[in-house]
Amino acid sequence: MTDAGVIDDYVTGLRRVLRGPRGPKIDLVAEARDSLLDAAEALEHGGLDRAGAERAAVEGFGSIGEVAPDYQETLSVPAGRRPAALLFVSVPLTTLLWSLIWRVFPTGPAAHAAWPGWFVPVARGLDILQMLVGVIGGVALLVLGRGLRRIRRPGTG
Structure with missing residues (x-):
């Protein structure tokens, strides 16, 4: 498996911002990471190099400030x-x-x-x-x- 530096940095930032129960938080962050990796792989097959594909996947996913409120709201229910x-x-x-x-x-x-x-x-x-x-x-x-x-x-x- 290739190293997903940009994606891992993004996911680490998202994990730090979110507050809530450990299990659901891990699941949400893992789901975000998997989605980003899938998007980067599709972009890579479309002709981008790996680093460019990761950057494009993260940009398409949205900034942490845009995504975190919805994820936080999802974590509020199990909390x-x-x-x-x-x-x-x-x-x-x-x-x-x-x-x-x-x-x-x-x-x-x-x-x-x-x-x-x-x-x-x-x-x-x-x-x-x-x-x-x-x-x-x-x-x-x-x-x-x-x-x-x-x-x-x-x-x-």
């Missing part, structure tokens, strides 16, 4: 999966813990005297946890929805 999974697991777990607490320690004036010392701090901690999960979920929805259009995109200053 949102991790928080979504966290919310998916933590909210039902918190609800289950509340159900268990109130079954073990019933409410009512007589029940308050039977509560152990750790009960109130744990109950307050669960209250705070549920509020935080709600806030985090709301922020995630905002950022991954309408806010996605306002996030600073690579190469746009």
Whole structure:
């Protein structure tokens, strides 16, 4: 396989600019590299020398500043999966813990005297946890929805 210097430089620059989960980022960058190599090979068969074909392929692909925002937007979706999974697991777990607490320690004036010392701090901690999960979920929805259009995109200053 021939050395693709111009293409490798371009792909390295693209990799440095993109932010997101490692696996999808590697896949996107590899796909861009393969596309550039295919284009350069076609141009080389069309009569250009290898270096000229690589330069032409990179120019035809677009500058990193033009391409990176679309790639970054593509990476934003898998980046949102991790928080979504966290919310998916933590909210039902918190609800289950509340159900268990109130079954073990019933409410009512007589029940308050039977509560152990750790009960109130744990109950307050669960209250705070549920509020935080709600806030985090709301922020995630905002950022991954309408806010996605306002996030600073690579190469746009």
